[in-house]
Amino acid sequence: MNNTAKHLTAILGAALAAALLTAVPALAQNPQQLGKNHAHQRVAVSHRYLLLPVQDREDLATIVVLSDNRQVQSINVRLAVDKVDYFVPLDIERFGAESLLLDITFHGDRRYTGAMKDFICWKEMTQTETFDTANREAFRPQYHHTPSYGWMNDPNGMFYKDGVYHLFYQWNPYGSMWENMNWGHATSTDLIHWEEHPAAIEADALGTIFSGSCVVDKKNNRVVAFYTSDGRSQVQSMAISKDGGKTFVKYADNPILVSNQPDFRDPKAFWNPEIQKWNLILAAGDEMWIYSSDNLVDWTFESTFGKEYGNHEGVWECPDLMKLQVRGTDKQKWMLICNINPGGPFGGSATQYFIGEFDGHKFTCEQKDTRWMDYGKDHYATVTFDNAPDGRKIALAWMSNWQYANQVPTKQFRSANSVPRDLDLFEYNGEIYCGVTPSRELRAIRGNAVKKLPQACEIVIDLKGGPAEITLSNPIGEQVVMQYDTENRTFSMDRTRSYVSFSESFPCVTVAPVRGEMKQLRLFLDNCSIEAFDAEGRMAMTNLVFPSQPYNSLKVTGGKATIYEITK
Ligand code: FRU
Secondary structure (H helix, E strand, O other): OOHHHHHHHHHHOHHHHHHHHOEEEOOOOOOEEEEOOEEEEEEEOOOOEEEEEEOOOOOOEEEEEEEOOEEEEEEEEOEOOOOOOEEEEEEOHHHOOOEEEEEEEEOOOOHHHOOHHHOHHHHHOEEEOOOOOOOOOOOOOOOOOOOOOEEEEEEEEEEEEOOEEEEEEEEEOOOOOOOOOEEEEEEEOOOOOOEEEEEEEOOEOOEEEEEEEEEEEOOOOEEEEEEEEEOOOEEEEEEEEOOOOOOOEEOOOOOOEOOOOOOEEEEEEEEEOOOOEEEEEEEEOOEEEEEEEOOOOOOEEEEEEOOOOOOOOOEEEEEEEEEEEEOOOOOEEEEEEEEEEOOOOOOOOEEEEEEEEEOOOOEEEOOOOOEEOOOOOOOEEEEEOEOOHHHOOEEEEEOOOOOOHHHOOOOOEEOOEOOOEEEEEEEEOOEEEEEEEEOHHHHHHEEEEEOOOOOEEEEEEEEOOOOEEEEEEOOOOOEEEEEEEOOOOEEEEEEEEOOOOOOOOOOOEEEEEOOOOOOEEEEEEEOOEEEEEEOOOOOEEEEEOOOOOOOOEEEEEOEEEEEEEEOO
């Protein structure tokens, strides 16, 4: 309880004080205008949170939080000017001060909106003890991970330890568009039910916290996180957890890796038993750079990969590197995952991969063509869990595309992660490809077979051997059409007649090559996403859809469909 609360409780009694304290106007005084776009707002801290009113179409305002004339936090928020879209909570109690000064600079040209003192944000900032994260969104998925509020992009730092999967993610808790990156944190014991935790790694003087990875360092009984500090330069930093990933302490001598390369980010570290050392791979421009280390702190540069291989129409990001089994053989190969944006097969972001050999120093690619892990338009920043049980390589992808991720029609939160997928390799026509199979944990939530189409379900389609067509539609004529073309050996998904008005880049037909006959299709629907898999894991396609009314009709030719409820 803070001083105001103690004082009120003493003179009014607990019940009356609590009633008064649930939501009091924060701002006893008006903002002090320092310049055309610059104001000071004093906050007498009486509650845990200051609710900041956000209007997404506005430009950013920088809020520097000052305590005793020292900066304790700096964030960028689209403070509401004439309409509040939603609120975000700023924890003001954590600084232990009775009073804080918010130094606020509005960016952009706001002449059209009138005088700063009339902005609606001043009136609407209030303090509260709790922040309501109950879902308010029709398009929030039911069995995919989403942040309880705010913007999310890449999955980060995923690891498994003591029965728990840890998922960190690029998170903006101060708005539903990309900004203020830090690592949000969620845990799960089954890869389906996720519990949210406070942010694990937050911005500091080196910069905001961009993507990276964690390793479970068993010898030293710790979890070590590697991430990019995005400040005036992009540099790599580390943080150490001694409590199994609950809390992290940043390494005192960060950064641990620097370069002149401006795009230098997304370190993925892993233990390589073949050389008895740690390896780390990161994205540098449109290449990958590989390092090795004995102690996780001192890294030796080993080699670069990529110049002559794959797609280079964008920046290479979020790598991963792993050894995988080729199905049905005793052969193993290395696979390098390379997310690229733009340059994806249908525009914008996508995940390409390379098959080859890795000796701890150099990755040697054995394929000539460009290969995509998922042929949808909403599958990006794919990386795998460190230390997953039974040698599994479990991947999650961010289900969006940088072309329109900031515009998709949700407010309280933006973006979900894909369903978990197990990666392996398979041989087809003498070539080795990446296999992508829905993780077995999804079988456990398969419920009863039902007649009516739920918004969250799994549809299993036993194909009859010839071409097939699957149409999902709603009463107002919006539809998604999938086709299995056995002649051209392709699977396609057409969402041009789904709800699409928020971005010109959204309508599309995505097409995947089918390698080997598909016998069964598994479709995972969850309010705003469709993930289509060849049940044998040789084709994956992930696409968002935003029907303005739920799809209630399923028509299938060329196969027999069973609709399963999802039980959570
Ligand atoms: C990929 C990415 C990463 C970066 C992060 C920033 O989506 O651009 O390269 O670390 O997002 O949020």
